[in-house]
Amino acid sequence: MAKKISKKSILGIDIGGSGIKGALVDFETGVLVTDRHRLATPKPADPVSVGHTVKEIIRHFDYDGPVGIGFPARVIHGNVKTATNIDKSWIDTDAQKLFSGISGMPCFILNDADAAGMAELKYGSGKNVTGLVFMVTVGTGIGTAIFTDGVLVPNTELGHLRMFGDIAEAYASDAARTRINLTWKEWGSRFNEYLLYLEFLFTPDIFIIGGGISKKFSQFENQLKTQAKVVPAKLENQAGIVGAAAYALNMM
Numbered sequence: 001m002a003k004k005i006s007k008k009s010i011l012g013i014d015i016g017g018s019g020i021k022g023a024l025v026d027f028e029t030g031v032l033v034t035d036r037h038r039l040a041t042p043k044p045a046d047p048v049s050v051g052h053t054v055k056e057i058i059r060h061f062d063y064d065g066p067v068g069i070g071f072p073a074r075v076i077h078g079n080v081k082t083a084t085n086i087d088k089s090w091i092d093t094d095a096q097k098l099f100s101g102i103s104g105m106p107c108f109i110l111n112d113a114d115a116a117g118m119a120e121l122k123y124g125s126g127k128n129v130t131g132l133v134f135m136v137t138v139g140t141g142i143g144t145a146i147f148t149d150g151v152l153v154p155n156t157e158l159g160h161l162r163m164f165g166d167i168a169e170a171y172a173s174d175a176a177r178t179r180i181n182l183t184w185k186e187w188g189s190r191f192n193e194y195l196l197y198l199e200f201l202f203t204p205d206i207f208i209i210g211g212g213i214s215k216k217f218s219q220f221e222n223q224l225k226t227q228a229k230v231v232p233a234k235l236e237n238q239a240g241i242v243g244a245a246a247y248a249l250n251m252m
């Protein structure tokens with residue numbers, strides 16, 4: 001069913017390992033003006049199949065305009081450069097060109113954690129916060145976004161720091177929690193070790209924790225022992241969609 005599009009809204013899409021979610025976002029307030037529409041990530045999640053899923057989401061909203069897309073990899077000028085939790089065929093794909101070509105809409109792509117961080121700084125828990133802000137999004141992987149006095153250092157990929165012989169996200173992501181059936185307390189202690197490691201290396205002023213687990217913050221916050229303040233993402237797991245839309249607005 002066609003949805004009414006206001007001139008104040010932009011379509012944001014968040015591509016994840018299991019789902020691809022989109023919604024129209026009021027870019028003045030950062031509020032979703034439609035329900036989220038979620039489609040399963042195609043299997044295999046090769047570039048053309050994912051491109052068609054993105055097109056279906058755009059069609060669902062009967063949307064005509066710029067589209068912002070958060071993607072779970074390092075993205076440099078629209079080009080995908082890594083593929084940890086996604087199909088390896090993405091490496092060196094010009095995702096911006098591919099999505100724009102398949103959908104016929106101008107698409108703007110950035111790393112998913114960078115998108116979530118942008119949303120939190122503009123509309124959420126990082127609004128008017130100065131200093132060194134670390135956004136950490138936790139899901140299948142761990143994504144990070146660093147802001148210094150509001151300026152993003154893109155594609156930081158600190159979920160790939162080494163911990164106990166593997167990458168940190170293998171130890172402390174939400175996927176690790178479910179894979180080995182950890183309680184929130186057990187997982188919270190692991191996540192605390194990860195945050196302490198980040199703190200040792202970078203001394204941020206504040207950590208903002210995003211992704212699906214942000215809704216469960218009260219279940220593990222007692223395990224977190226950093227000097228820096230730790231807060232959940234105000235936009236919870238909508239931050240990726242909202243930030244992607246804000247990015248598209250900036251790129252127009």
Ligand code: BGC
Pocket residue numbers: 071072073074082084085111112113114137139140141142143144157159169
């Ligand atoms: C990817 C990052 C991404 C994070 C969260 C990691 O595996 O390398 O680019 O931001 O997962 O999706």
